[in-house]
Amino acid sequence: MSSDSDATMRDERKSTVRTLVLEEFGRMALADRPIPDVANGDVLIRVAFTGICGSDIHGYTGHNGRRAVGQVMGHESSGTIEGFGPGDQPHGLTIGDAVTFNPVVLPVEDRVEFADREQHSPRKSVIGVDPTRNASFADYIVVPAVNVLRLADGMPVEHGALVEPTAVALHAIRRAGVIGHERVLVIGGGPIGQSVVLVLRALGVPEVYVSEISPGRRSLIEGMGVPVIDPSAGDLVEALGRHGGPVDVTIDAVGSSRSLADALACTVLGGTVCLVGMGEPQVRLDAFQISTAERTLVGSFTYSARDFADAAELVADNPVTAASLISRVIEPESADEAFMNLANGDEIPGKVLVAFAQSAEYAK
Numbered sequence: 619m620s621s622d623s624d625a626t627m628r629d630e631r632k633s634t635v636r637t638l639v640l641e642e643f644g645r646m647a648l649a650d651r652p653i654p655d656v657a658n659g660d661v662l663i664r665v666a667f668t669g670i671c672g673s674d675i676h677g678y679t680g681h682n683g684r685r686a687v688g689q690v691m692g693h694e695s696s697g698t699i700e701g702f703g704p705g706d707q708p709h710g711l712t713i714g715d716a717v718t719f720n721p722v723v724l725p726v727e728d729r730v731e732f733a734d735r736e737q738h739s740p741r742k743s744v745i746g747v748d749p750t751r752n753a754s755f756a757d758y759i760v761v762p763a764v765n766v767l768r769l770a771d772g773m774p775v776e777h778g779a780l781v782e783p784t785a786v787a788l789h790a791i792r793r794a795g796v797i798g799h800e801r802v803l804v805i806g807g808g809p810i811g812q813s814v815v816l817v818l819r820a821l822g823v824p825e826v827y828v829s830e831i832s833p834g835r836r837s838l839i840e841g842m843g844v845p846v847i848d849p850s851a852g853d854l855v856e857a858l859g860r861h862g863g864p865v866d867v868t869i870d871a872v873g874s875s876r877s878l879a880d881a882l883a884c885t886v887l888g889g890t891v892c893l894v895g896m897g898e899p900q901v902r903l904d905a906f907q908i909s910t911a912e913r914t915l916v917g918s919f920t921y922s923a924r925d926f927a928d929a930a931e932l933v934a935d936n937p938v939t940a941a942s943l944i945s946r947v948i949e950p951e952s953a954d955e956a957f958m959n960l961a962n963g964d965e966i967p968g969k970v971l972v973a974f975a976q977s978a979e980y981a982k
């Protein structure tokens with residue numbers, strides 16, 4: 619193909635940028651939108667893969683109130699750099715680089731004050747949540763260069779879409795104070811729970827247990843070499859008793875009254891429970907399980923820029939486990955159906971990725 623027609627194709631592609639628009643709660647459709655301007659300090663990324671997050675599904679149905687009609691969602695992505703805004707080219711980034719991006723964007727004036735705790739900036743905007751930004755269920759996205767992270771050499775591009783959920787997991791594990799020798803229970807074996815297991819295994823935590831109801835998810839996690847308990851088969855504390863009793867740390871990746879009660883009951887006196895799941899906005903807590911038992915209950919939400927960069931390394935270093943967490947790769951045309959099925963409880967054990975670039979371009 620001549621370079622002339624390459625240029626034409628590129629232009630055509632740019633003028634018809636496909637985006638997945640949340641047309642109304644419960645319905646998403648492909649629509650062409652103009653490509654956003656690439657300002658000074660910004661990077662234009664051609665999106666390859668964007669993962670469907672639990673929060674996107676609850677946004678799709680309208681249940682979490684954290685997404686708006688007309689919005690283009692998507693915050694777990696990988697792709698390649700297609701261009702830069704005017705001005706100096708950002709240091710260390712080159713056109714064609716395979717990248718992911720950290721969706722937590724800070725105004726320039728907050729970057730020093732909130733260094734290493736970017737998620738605490740009250741003026742942060744989260745790509746994929748902020749309805750005024752076109753996010754990455756789209757062919758292209760524009761992201762500040764400071765949020766762009768080059769993938770390790772040889773890392774499969776689709777694994778770049780796992781960095782964001784892995785950063786959520788790593789942050790929760792750090793918030794829980796896990797050093798590496800603890801016995802840890804993970805409640806909820808969905809994509810976040812699975813990422814927590816990936817990180818705990820990568821950190822060399824010797825004893826990890828997971829509680830998960832779905833048989834498909836249980837077998838996916840067992841494939842990672844971790845014992846999984848079915849909490850619907852009996853009392854979780856009793857079941858854990860057969861694995862050496864209460865644990866030092868529990869990560870609650872569900873976030874309901876039931877899961878928190880289980881988490882507290884399964885954790886030793888003086889131990890820590892980390893709440894990262896967002897299953898219910900209000901929960902009931904047994905106060906004495908915290909006060910008299912001197913347990914620490916900590917919250918965890920998103921991640922710092924450092925967590926994000928460290929998560930990218932963990933995913934790069936564990937390609938076999940990362941690959942096992944991707945259950946399905948779908949075309950954008952099938953996304954609405956996939957969202958609908960996931961919202962209706964479709965049993966897909968791991969991550970579903972929407973492939974925006976031609977899959978042949980990223981064939982391994």
Ligand SMILES: [Zn+2]
Pocket residue numbers: 671672673693694782783
């Ligand atoms: Zn997410």
